[in-house]
Amino acid sequence: MGGNQKIAFVASDAEVAQSALIAFQGRYPSVPLEEADVIVALGGDGFMLETLHGTEHLDKPVYGLNRGTVGFLMNEYGEDDLMFRLAAAEEEVINPLKMRAITKDEVEVERLAINEVSLLRQGPQAAKLRIYVDNKLRLRELSCDGALVATPAGSTAYNYSAHGPILPIGSDVLALTAVAAYRPRRWRGALLPKEATVRIEVISPEKRPVMADADGQSVRDVTSVEITSDSSVEHRLLFDPGHGLEERLIQEQFV
Structure with missing residues (x-):
C-alpha cells in the first residue's frame, strides 16, 4: 500500500484495546471510517470479524493489531512505525459464506460468515441432520452435536477444534465437519469445492431443536440451512510481510 494513508481506528470494548x-x-492523525483509506482494528479475532462484517459496504482494507486473546487474523501489536507497516503490508482477499436459514415458523434469515456456518443442537438430545451437496443426498442421517462448513480462513477456528482439516488459503475448498458425531461414528466430514451448495435439513426439529450460527450471529429453531460461498463480497485484510494467512495456516499445523 502507498504512504500517507488516511486511517480510521476502531477498538473492542476491552480495556487493553481502549487504552491502545x-x-x-494521540500519535497518529485519524479520520472517520467513511473517509479512511485503511481501517486499523485493535482487538482480537472476534473483534476483527465484527469489524469486517460492519465495514464490508465500505470496501476498505483492515489492518488488525492484536489486543485480544486470539490473534490469528491480527498482526503483532506495536505502536511504533505504524505508517511504515501499513505501507509495507500485504493484502489478502477472502470471500465469506452466505447462510440462508429457514426457521420452524417459516421465517427466512440470511447471514454472512467469514469463518464458518455451524448447526448446533439447542437441547439435551443429539441433533439429527440430513446433508445434501448440490441437491444430491450425501448423508441420510448424521446424529451429532452439530455440523459446520468452514472457509480456509476460518478452518483453524471452530473447525479445527472439531478435528476438521486446516485448508490452505487460495485452495478454493470448503470443509464440512461434524461436531461430536455419534452415527456414523467414524464420519469425520468432507472436503468440498468452493462453488458447492450445502443444504442441511434438521430431522425431527420439534423433538431435537437446532440453532444455526454464522460467525456468532445465531438463528434458533431452524429446519434447514443452505450454505454457499458469496464471491460478490470481498473482505480485504492486511498483514505484515511474511506473516499472511498462508504462512499462519502452515505454521498452525506444526505447533
Whole structure:
C-alpha cells in the first residue's frame, strides 16, 4: 500500500484495546471510517470479524493489531512505525459464506460468515441432520452435536477444534465437519469445492431443536440451512510481510 494513508481506528470494548486506541489516536492523525483509506482494528479475532462484517459496504482494507486473546487474523501489536507497516503490508482477499436459514415458523434469515456456518443442537438430545451437496443426498442421517462448513480462513477456528482439516488459503475448498458425531461414528466430514451448495435439513426439529450460527450471529429453531460461498463480497485484510494467512495456516499445523 502507498504512504500517507488516511486511517480510521476502531477498538473492542476491552480495556487493553481502549487504552491502545487512545495511544494511537494521540500519535497518529485519524479520520472517520467513511473517509479512511485503511481501517486499523485493535482487538482480537472476534473483534476483527465484527469489524469486517460492519465495514464490508465500505470496501476498505483492515489492518488488525492484536489486543485480544486470539490473534490469528491480527498482526503483532506495536505502536511504533505504524505508517511504515501499513505501507509495507500485504493484502489478502477472502470471500465469506452466505447462510440462508429457514426457521420452524417459516421465517427466512440470511447471514454472512467469514469463518464458518455451524448447526448446533439447542437441547439435551443429539441433533439429527440430513446433508445434501448440490441437491444430491450425501448423508441420510448424521446424529451429532452439530455440523459446520468452514472457509480456509476460518478452518483453524471452530473447525479445527472439531478435528476438521486446516485448508490452505487460495485452495478454493470448503470443509464440512461434524461436531461430536455419534452415527456414523467414524464420519469425520468432507472436503468440498468452493462453488458447492450445502443444504442441511434438521430431522425431527420439534423433538431435537437446532440453532444455526454464522460467525456468532445465531438463528434458533431452524429446519434447514443452505450454505454457499458469496464471491460478490470481498473482505480485504492486511498483514505484515511474511506473516499472511498462508504462512499462519502452515505454521498452525506444526505447533
